Amino acid sequence: MLYNSEDLLNMIHLTKSDILHLAKLSGLTLTEKEVKELSYDLSSVITFFEELKETNTKNILPTSQTTGLENITRADKIDTNQTLSLEDVMYNANDNKNNLFKVPIILKK
Amino acid sequence: MFTSVRTTQNALRNKKISVRDVVSHFLTKINEKNKDLNVFLTLNEDESYELAKKYDGLLKENPDQIFEKYPLLGCIVSFKDLFLTKGLRTTAGSKVLDSFIPPYSAKVVDKIKKAGAIIIGKTNCDAWAHGASGENSDFGPTLNPWNKAYVPGGSSSGSAVSVAAGFNHVSFGTDTGGSIRQPANFCGIYGLKPTYGSVSRYGVIAMASSLDTVGHFGNNISDIENVFKISSGVDLCDATLKDEDKKQKDNITVGIPKQYFEKGVDQVVSDKVHEAIKIFEKNNYKFKEVNLPNTKHAISVYYIIQPAEVCSNLGRYDGIRFGNPRNSFGAEAKRRIILGNFVLSSGYYDAYYKKATQVRTLIINELDKAFDEVDLLIAPVSPSQPFKLGEKVNDPLKMYLSDVLTVPANIAGIPGLSVPFGIHNGLSLGFQLMGPRFSEKLIFKMARDFESFTNYKFEPPKF
Secondary structure, eight states: OOOOGGGGGGOOOOOHHHHHHHHHHHTOOOOHHHHHHHHHHHHHHHHHHGGGGGSOOTTOOOOSOSSOOOOOOOOSSOOGGGOOOHHHHHTTOSSEETTEEOOOOOSOO | OOSSHHHHHHHHHTTSSOHHHHHHHHHHHHHHHHHHHTOEEEEOHHHHHHHHHHHHHHHHHOTTTHHHHOTTTTOEEEEETTBOBTTBOOOTTSGGGTTOOOSSOOHHHHHHHHTTOEEEEEEOOSGGGOOSSSTTOTTOOOOOTTOTTBOOOSSSHHHHHHHHTTSOSEEEEEESSSTTHHHHHHHTSEEEEOOTTSBOOTTBOOSOTTTOEEEEEESSHHHHHHHHHHHBSOOSSSTTOOOOOOOOOSSOEEEEEGGGGSTTSOHHHHHHHHHHHHHHHHTTOEEEEEOOGGGGGHHHHHHHHHHHHHHHHGGGOOSSSSSOOGGGOOHHHHHHHHHHHHHHSTTTTIIIIIHHHHHHHHHHHHHHHHHHHOSEEEEOSSSSSOOBTTSSTTOHHHHHHTTTTTHHHHHHTOOEEEEEEEEETTEEEEEEEEOSTTOHHHHHHHHHHHHHHTTOOOOOOOO
């Protein structure tokens, strides 16, 4: 079950630009050092995943949940025990004005 | 008197102690020793004493019926810092939420409080429940009370140690890939990962939604049974919940999955499980070898599906409505977010994510088939005894591989219980029992039998 270092010889490489692209998708900014470390660490993890290729999954349905339940809904009514006051909602916000969340600018003139 | 909920409740009934004495016993110990082990991130002292006063009043008024209304009266509990507690700081072990005060409580927190339990504090954990050692906490690692040079396991590290160290009766944790069973095993106590969909996760910070479960730590099986009974059930807030109970039976046949004892599992660990099997056999339990060849794929399946769900769940932390900006995420969270986005990204989705969800089906089918032949399974929990602090922290793959024997239960949504059994080189050993979905009662029966076969008594570590 354990991997051995020989596998690392056939390692799949996530390049620096792969990592930067993924960081962008993830909304993360990374330092040079983090990019280097992630590229090495994740390459070895992804190489380990290669072992899945040996399984035959032809005609096997994917599983996304294990309960077998479908469409569990509650009545479409407001439950006042489940609602929060405006004060509670704003309490943890770092920056707000007139009970509105202040967000960073994403569009430039 | 303070060891189990039952002994504490008996002492309360016989007026030997007050609820205030119980609270004060635990808080004194925590205030004296917490700094040695780094278990609690936030204490709830004022409310604990207020509630003690309330319950002492009620006990005086109506000592006979009070325990019917409050079945957990006198029970002191803590919650992993992943459970929202109204008005009480909740951090998920991460600097992102270092000053977050939840405006509401998790359903299970409310349920336990309503049953009379007193929440004494919030426990340390690997940030966002990512880890198997506790070392990923942004608030420093929790230490193993059996030997402080070793990890207590993770990610529910503080919860496991809180029970082992005698800081409270019971603690609540979460188990997404072994985060209750493995630290329970490393700390010499019981840890239950219930069936997926039996305990509400509403108000619990989500890690990987198709795998996350809420469960319990205790130092005896009856406490675990009681809190599980009170915390489980449908609430219409978590849509995955189901009320179901598998039939009880007397003659239990137990499967020994041979793949759980193969290369990579330390001899001392597997020998101890076989020693337990012998004790069961002497007492008329029947065992049968079962074959689960897809177990070896569980780590890959888990470390594809789990980060995929993690990157989606951690997407909400934008530092705007609450919490700090995304650059406050620690190394492991960043690693999992990036890995999750990789396995989901166009061009890789079929090869990784889709493939993993298909192999997940194979693992589930194989377990279902095994449960046609046997009622429960017995296996080791972790391939090794606790490892040293720092030993695996720089090698993520090595750390991930320590989850190999616990992730299958999460992949299949089945329950698993970590049972403590013996000490070797000053560190704890044990085994896990797994069963089909909603077979908790059968698992409890087998564990209760083991307590009586071995005359089990919790022996706390000296630290």
